Every structure is written in structure tokens, then in C-alpha cells.
Amino acid sequence: xxxxxxxxxxxxxxxxGVLKDGELYxxxxxxxIRERSAAFIDPGEGWLYPALHRLEKQGxxxxxxxxxxxxxxxxxxxxxxxxxxxxxxxxxxWERFAQSVRLVTVGATNG
Amino acid sequence: MAEDGSDGERFxxxxxxxxxxxxxxxxxxxxxxxSHLADSAAAMEAKGLGRAExxxxxxxxxxxxxxxxxxxxxxxxDRSRLLxxxxxxxxxxVRGGVWGGLVGWAVVTVAALLISTAxxxxxxxxxxxxxxxxxxxxxxxxIVALGxxxxxxxxxxxxxxxxxxxxxxxxxxxxxxxxxxxxxxTYALAIWSGPLNWPGVVALVTLPLWWVAGAWQTRPFRLAFxxxxxxxxxxxxxxxxxxxxxxxxxxxxxxxxxxxxxxxDRIGAPMPDWAAKAGSGGxxxxxxxxxxxxxxxRTLLTGWTDLRIEAWRGTDPARGGGLDATETExxxxxxxxxxxxGTSPDGNSVWYGGQGWPANAATLTGGLRLDRSPAATWxxxxxxxxxxxxxxxxxxxxxGRQVFFQGTVLDWFGAVFSGG
Numbered sequence: 001x002x003x004x005x006x007x008x009x010x011x012x013x014x015x016x017g018v019l020k021d022g023e024l025y026x027x028x029x030x031x032x033i034r035e036r037s038a039a040f041i042d043p044g045e046g047w048l049y050p051a052l053h054r055l056e057k058q059g060x061x062x063x064x065x066x067x068x069x070x071x072x073x074x075x076x077x078x079x080x081x082x083x084x085x086x087x088x089x090x091x092x093x094w095e096r097f098a099q100s101v102r103l104v105t106v107g108a109t110n111g
Numbered sequence: 112m113a114e115d116g117s118d119g120e121r122f123x124x125x126x127x128x129x130x131x132x133x134x135x136x137x138x139x140x141x142x143x144x145x146s147h148l149a150d151s152a153a154a155m156e157a158k159g160l161g162r163a164e165x166x167x168x169x170x171x172x173x174x175x176x177x178x179x180x181x182x183x184x185x186x187x188x189d190r191s192r193l194l195x196x197x198x199x200x201x202x203x204x205v206r207g208g209v210w211g212g213l214v215g216w217a218v219v220t221v222a223a224l225l226i227s228t229a230x231x232x233x234x235x236x237x238x239x240x241x242x243x244x245x246x247x248x249x250x251x252x253x254i255v256a257l258g259x260x261x262x263x264x265x266x267x268x269x270x271x272x273x274x275x276x277x278x279x280x281x282x283x284x285x286x287x288x289x290x291x292x293x294x295x296x297t298y299a300l301a302i303w304s305g306p307l308n309w310p311g312v313v314a315l316v317t318l319p320l321w322w323v324a325g326a327w328q329t330r331p332f333r334l335a336f337x338x339x340x341x342x343x344x345x346x347x348x349x350x351x352x353x354x355x356x357x358x359x360x361x362x363x364x365x366x367x368x369x370x371x372x373x374x375x376d377r378i379g380a381p382m383p384d385w386a387a388k389a390g391s392g393g394x395x396x397x398x399x400x401x402x403x404x405x406x407x408x409r410t411l412l413t414g415w416t417d418l419r420i421e422a423w424r425g426t427d428p429a430r431g432g433g434l435d436a437t438e439t440e441x442x443x444x445x446x447x448x449x450x451x452x453g454t455s456p457d458g459n460s461v462w463y464g465g466q467g468w469p470a471n472a473a474t475l476t477g478g479l480r481l482d483r484s485p486a487a488t489w490x491x492x493x494x495x496x497x498x499x500x501x502x503x504x505x506x507x508x509x510x511g512r513q514v515f516f517q518g519t520v521l522d523w524f525g526a527v528f529s530g531g
Contacts, residue, residue: 026143027150045151046174049143050182057189065139072146075139 007041011051013094014041016060016079016087023078025066026052052077060086118163119148122170129180132187133274133331140183144173188277196276200287203271207264210334215259218340219252221347228351250306254314257303258321265291265325266332273329280329288326292319300520307485307516307523315520377434378423378441379495382505385411392462393492393510398482398517402494404507405452409473414499418447418506420477422490425511434491442487447477447494475506482517485526490514 007014018024018032026048034042055061060083068074079087123141130137151169156162173179233239269287273280299318307315390405402420406412421441425434448456452472455461477494481487494507516523 025146027147031154044172044174045147046172046179046182049140049147049179050186053183054186057187068146071149072142074146075143 011047012055013090015051016083019077019079020087023076025074025076118166118170122176125176126180129177131184131273131277131279184277192277196272199275200268200272203267204264207267208260211263212256212260214340215256217344219256221344223252224351225347250311251314258318261295262321262325265322266328269326270329270331284326288323291322291326295319295322304519312520312523378493379503379505386506391507398480399478400481400512401476401478402492402507402510403474403476404494405474407469408471410471415496418496419444420447420479420494422479422492424487425489425491443479445477445479447475450474481512481514483526484514485516485523487514
């Protein structure tokens with residue numbers, strides 16, 4: 001199965017899921033998703049920044065610049081109240097979807 | 112961190128080329144990607160890859176630069192950006208129009224003065240006469256200055272709107288160029304109104320080309336104090352004053368002595384003695400010209416028919432011209448009106464009010480609009496009538512008028528096609 005297809009519908013959920021525990025910058029977000037998924041979700045990061053900017057436009061995230069020490073400055077993101085609400089809604093929706101898929105596929109296997 | 116000329120910097124340059132936003136917004140996006148590449152490459156170096164290889168791998172994980180730039184652009188677009196773009200575009204139009212208008216007007220005016228001075232100096236040195244620009248031509252510098260204003264306004268609009276809206280400027284110009292050109296064309300044809308001649312009409316009809324040339328440019332444009340232009344203007348003004356000091360007043364020109372136009376008998380001479388002795392006058396109301404004679408006894412014109420005012424095409428007598436030798440008919444005529452002696456036909460104007468007029472005295476008035484005749488630059492006016500002998504005679508002396516068309520370009524073409 002093409003994992004990038006699966007990822008396309010869940011980018012907001014994945015980003016909000018790792019950011020609800022605290023603010024992170026882009027590279028950290030990608031790493032955190034990779035770690036939590038045991039490297040199962042690791043398609044590269046081209047999808048990440050468009051998704052972050054879209055969520056920020058929608059008001060689900062708030063970004064702020066911080067000095068990067070010796071390196072370039074970094075943009076940190078944190079979840080807003082609206083973003084948390086979006087996460088809860090999407091998370092519940094995803095759970096129902098995953099359960100439904102499981103019911104269908106288990107039924108198919110048993111049948 | 113990506114260094115100049117490295118894979119990372121080349122990748123970032125490529126992303127930047129495809130981002131339509133203005134400089135601060137592009138810088139934010141690139142800084143974020145730059146920090147990501149630095150972190151990603153450092154992590155891969157820590158796993159044992161060489162520096163260059165780690166950077167190449169980090170770039171590869173971000174995917175093609177154009178696709179990333181396009182997706183970032185789409186992600187950052189929304190309706191509020193369009194509103195902001197409309198506001199920024201309108202402000203750019205105003206700023207560009209004012210700036211371009213001022214600079215254009217200054218440059219064109221000084222250039223016109225320089226050219227006028229050069230012609231006046233040349234005329235003086237060769238013994239010729241030059242009386243300055245005619246009224247129709249004198250509008251051209253203003254139209255050209257308007258063209259510069261239109262160019263700068265359009266030059267600012269396209270990149271400003273594109274950057275704020277989040278669309279590529281080469282795409283946006285296909286919107287700004289035709290809409291703006293149509294609006295400018297409408298203004299040039301139907302709204303701008305003033306003294307016109309053929310060069311003026313051409314300058315106005317080509318006004319949309321200034322817009323197209325400006326809107327076609329997609330690179331950002333900054334309005335800056337035009338030092339070179341200011342320096343050029345200062346030098347030009349210095350030359351003007353120098354020429355004036357060396358050669359005497361140039362811009363007033365020099366006119367030859369007034370010459371009675373030859374061939375005036377074609378109009379309707381000879382003039383009866385009583386008409387020659389009658390009081391006469393002329394009045395100008397904008398483009399409306401009137402001639403009057405105060406006739407001591409109205410019965411003197413018993414048996415006369417087809418009393419009218421005539422306008423004959425001619426040339427400026429101050430330039431040695433007169434009645435156009437090729438003309439056999441007046442280009443405009445209108446019937447005259449009788450009124451009480453010393454009074455205009457509408458009764459609003461009274462002259463010689465205290466004078467005791469003879470019982471049968473009356474005033475004869477003829478009027479014509481001369482600002483609707485594109486083909487004439489100078490006109491000779493006279494009141495005439497057909498006497499009982501069947502011949503047309505002059506009833507007033509000839510009166511010369513400079514003629515210039517006044518109106519919009521559409522008025523001009525209307526007059527041309529109706530044979531004016």
C-alpha cells in the first residue's frame with residue numbers, strides 16, 4: 001500500500017498529535033512523528049512545511065521565531081485552542097474510521 | 112548549515128525562484144527550510160555520512176524544489192490575502208501614479224522648454240520667426256507625463272499584487288494588463304478633454320501602451336528619489352538660463368507685423384460704405400466666436416438675403432500666412448440674428464448703453480463654434496450677405512482667430528468622420 005496516500009489524509013492529525021504535548025520546530029516535528037511511529041511513517045519532509053503553514057493559516061497552530069544559537073533561527077509551533085479542538089474531532093473520526101476498516105477486514109478474513 | 116554554492120543553498124535558491132511572495136515573507140520561508148536542512152544534515156552526519164553527502168540526502172528528503180515551493184504557495188493563499196493584495200495594489204497604483212506623474216511632468220516640461228529654446232535660438236540666428244507651441248501641441252507634454260504616470264503605476268501594481276496575493280507575477284500580469292489597458296483606453300478616449308490636434312490624438316490613443324509596458328514587468332520595483340533625473344533637470348535648467356542670458360528672451364518668440372490677408376475679396380468684397388463705417392466687434396466665449404455690427408439703419412439691408420457669419424480656413428498672419436489660397440468656400444457658416452441696437456441677441460449684454468441710437472438702428476450678430484473643427488488651425492471670420500445685385504458682400508471686416516479642437520478623442524473622431 002502507498003503510505004504517502006495514507007499520510008495525505010492524516011497530516012494535520014499527526015502534526016497536532018505531536019504538538020499537543022508541547023511546542024516544537026519543523027525538524028523536531030518530523031523526528032517525533034518518525035519516532036512515535038517506530039519509523040513506519042517516514043516519507044521525507046516535503047509534505048511537512050506546507051501542512052504547518054496551512055494549519056497556521058487556519059488558526060490551529062501559532063508560530064514564533066527563536067534564535068537558533070550558532071545555527072539559523074528556528075520557527076517553533078504550538079497548538080492553539082482551536083487546534084486542540086480540531087485534533088479531538090479528527091482523532092475521534094480517525095478512530096471510528098480505523099475501527100470500521102478493521103471490522104470490514106476482519107469480517108472478510110473470517111468469512 | 113548550508114554554505115554558499117552547496118546543494119542546500121542551490122536548493123533554497125531554486126525554491127525562492129518559485130515563491131511569488133515579497134522579500135520578507137520569502138526570507139521567513141527560506142530561513143525555516145535552511146534551519147531544517149542544517150538539522151537534517153547534521154543528524155545524518157552524526158550517523159556517519161560525509162558532510163556533502165549528508166546535505167544532498169537532506170535536500171532529497173524535502174523533494175523537488177518547485178513542488179515544495181508550489182505547495183507552500185498554495186498553503187499560504189487565502190481570501191484575506193486577496194483583499195490585502197487589492198489594498199496594496201491600489202496603494203501602489205496611487206503611489207506610482209503620483210511619483211510617475213511628478214517625475215514625468217518635470218522631465219517632459221524641461222525637455223519641452225529645452226526644445227523650444229533651441230528652436231527659438233535657431234530661428235533668431237537664421238532671422239526666422241517662431242511664436243512658440245500652438246495650443247493643441249502644448250497639451251502633448253502633459254499627455255506624455257500622464258503616460259509616465261501610467262507606466263510607473265502599472266509597473267508597481269503587477270509585482271505588488273502578485274506578492275501579496277501569493278500568485279506568480281507572470282500569471283497576474285495577464286489580469287492587470289488587459290483590465291488596466293481597457294480602463295486607460297476608456298479614459299484616453301472618452302474622459303480626457305482638452306485642446307487636441309493629430310499628434311495629441313496619437314499620444315492619447317497610445318496611452319494604454321504605457322500601461323501594457325509597465326504591467327508586463329514582473330520584477331519588484333522600488334520608488335527611489337531619482338537623483339540622476341534631478342541632476343539632469345538641474346543641468347537642463349542651467350542651459351535654459353544660459354541660453355536666455357546669451358541670446359535674450361527666447362520663449363516669447365518674435366512675430367511679424369500683422370498682415371491683412373490677401374485674397375479677402377473672395378469672401379465677399381467690396382464692403383458697402385455704410386457697413387465699413389458701422390461699429391463692429393467680436394467676442395470669444397470658450398470655443399464660441401461671435402461677430403457683431405451695429406447698423407445705423409436696418410432698412411439699409413432691405414432686399415439683402417442669406418445674411419450669415421462665415422469661417423474661412425487660413426494660416427496664422429503672425430507667421431506670414433493669411434487666407435488659404437486654395438479655399439473657395441467657408442468651412443463653417445451660420446445665420447445671423449437681429450437684436451436691438453447695442454444689445455446681444457439674448458439681451459444679456461448691452462454696449463454703448465448711454466448712446467442715443469437712431470430710430471431704425473439695430474445690431475446684427477453671428478456666432479460659430481470653432482473648437483469642433485479638427486481640420487482648421489486658423490480661421491477668418493466675417494459677416495456677409497447677398498445684396499439686391501445678386502452678389503455676396505462683406506458686412507464686417509475680417510477677423511482672424513486661432514482654432515484649436517477642444518474635447519475628447521471620441522469627439523475628435525466624431526468631428527473628423529462627419530467632415531469637420
